[in-house]
Amino acid sequence: MTGAAPSTVGVLHPGAMGAAVAAQLGSRGHTVLWCSRGRSEQSRNRAVRAGLREVSALPEMLARCDAVLSVCPPAAAFDVARSVAEIGYGGVYVDANAVAPETMGRLAAVLTGAGITVVDGAIIGPPPGAVHTARLYLAGPTEPVGFLVGLLTGSRLEPVGLGETTGRASALKMAFASFQKASRVLAAVAHSLADEHDVTDALLGEADRMSGRILAQRDYLPSVAARAWRWEPEMQEIARTLDAAGLPTELAEAASAVLARWDADRDLAELPTDAVLARLRVP
Numbered sequence: 001m002t003g004a005a006p007s008t009v010g011v012l013h014p015g016a017m018g019a020a021v022a023a024q025l026g027s028r029g030h031t032v033l034w035c036s037r038g039r040s041e042q043s044r045n046r047a048v049r050a051g052l053r054e055v056s057a058l059p060e061m062l063a064r065c066d067a068v069l070s071v072c073p074p075a076a077a078f079d080v081a082r083s084v085a086e087i088g089y090g091g092v093y094v095d096a097n098a099v100a101p102e103t104m105g106r107l108a109a110v111l112t113g114a115g116i117t118v119v120d121g122a123i124i125g126p127p128p129g130a131v132h133t134a135r136l137y138l139a140g141p142t143e144p145v146g147f148l149v150g151l152l153t154g155s156r157l158e159p160v161g162l163g164e165t166t167g168r169a170s171a172l173k174m175a176f177a178s179f180q181k182a183s184r185v186l187a188a189v190a191h192s193l194a195d196e197h198d199v200t201d202a203l204l205g206e207a208d209r210m211s212g213r214i215l216a217q218r219d220y221l222p223s224v225a226a227r228a229w230r231w232e233p234e235m236q237e238i239a240r241t242l243d244a245a246g247l248p249t250e251l252a253e254a255a256s257a258v259l260a261r262w263d264a265d266r267d268l269a270e271l272p273t274d275a276v277l278a279r280l281r282v283p
């Protein structure tokens, strides 16, 4: 298998991300198939726009593919993998969904049990295209990962190998999304609270002055742990304010509970970051 040769790739299924991934594969000269059975008109329209070739049944698609990418709602990832395992398939199967490493492990066991080569994948970034780029992280056996990297090199979906251990790509996605998605939810709660008290313009002004690079500031975390004794009751005050406004208090309460794990680090801002982070783990 060489990355340079045009290959045939199946995408399960052409959603917002799957269709964009498929278009990137097409831009590198590969033939991309989609399976229309059971899919909606919206998926069909996306598939047509992305230049995919329609195959009506999954067995026919699998018989033609060198690689299949599963890009579907995370809750459907296991069933999609099982449907491929039940049919059998001789190419590489990539699960590129936002699933836990444990889910990835279960899914990989079903596929490898059917003799299928599995690669753990995770997509980070918006659907790639003229405006945006994204990364496809890949963890799995060297040869199929190399093949997949070859398929996408030069496209706007940058393939990035993460080594041979299945689960590493899924773990990266979980770590990234745990921050990215939770921070969006936190922003919604903060804005609802500001709206309730008619201070939204001032909140937006402060938001403009904030660092947007919180996840990048790993070395700042010891100072968070050192001040946890003070932030913990502050989070409880926030929970009271949210409650009074009829807003969800769970995130503030959960943050307060996490801060409590740093009780022993009070005012110790010089602790090593690794030690501070290790404190969050249940022994």
Ligand SMILES: NC(=O)c1ccc[n+]([C@@H]2O[C@H](COP(=O)([O-])OP(=O)(O)OC[C@H]3O[C@@H](n4cnc5c(N)ncnc54)[C@H](OP(=O)(O)O)[C@@H]3O)[C@@H](O)[C@H]2O)c1
Residues within 6 Å of the ligand: 012, 013, 014, 015, 016, 017, 018, 038, 039, 040, 041, 042, 043, 044, 071, 072, 073, 074, 076, 080, 096, 097, 098, 123, 124, 125, 126, 127
């Ligand atoms: N969108 C993003 O910006 C983004 C970014 C990073 C990663 N991702 C990852 O990409 C994956 C797909 O996201 P998406 O945004 O493309 O979702 P989406 O737009 O909702 O599309 C999901 C696709 O899967 C199909 N599908 C829905 N329910 C299914 C089921 N029960 N079984 C099998 N297929 C089903 C849909 O087909 P029908 O509608 O025809 O049923 C559709 O073609 C997720 O794992 C997500 O984490 C997305």
